[in-house]
Amino acid sequence: MVRGMGGIDSPNYQIFKQKTMDALIHLRNYRHLILNILLLMIDSGISDLKTSDYESTLNQFNERFLPSMSNTAARERYGEYIDDSVNAAFAEMMEYMHRIAVWFKY
Numbered sequence: 001m002v003r004g005m006g007g008i009d010s011p012n013y014q015i016f017k018q019k020t021m022d023a024l025i026h027l028r029n030y031r032h033l034i035l036n037i038l039l040l041m042i043d044s045g046i047s048d049l050k051t052s053d054y055e056s057t058l059n060q061f062n063e064r065f066l067p068s069m070s071n072t073a074a075r076e077r078y079g080e081y082i083d084d085s086v087n088a089a090f091a092e093m094m095e096y097m098h099r100i101a102v103w104f105k106y
Contacts, residue, residue, distance in 0.1 A: 031065040
């Protein structure tokens, strides 16, 4: 995906990264509403929201919003998460495997 945007240093990737961080900060401001909606869904049968362990699940979900940080610090951390995922070895390995599969296909 990053390559399709022109690479890590491209303006398109930078716009993508900025808008992603903006969206995460916006959602972060509504985390209590999101958590309440998830709490209402406990009995829905969704396997990740098991009735017996819902407190742990909601706490983990809440922690992903980085509630103890300011918006500025959270934005910086989200940027680090994005950079880490782009540079992840697994993603590179999957891309390599995809290229090999495409090569064998043709």
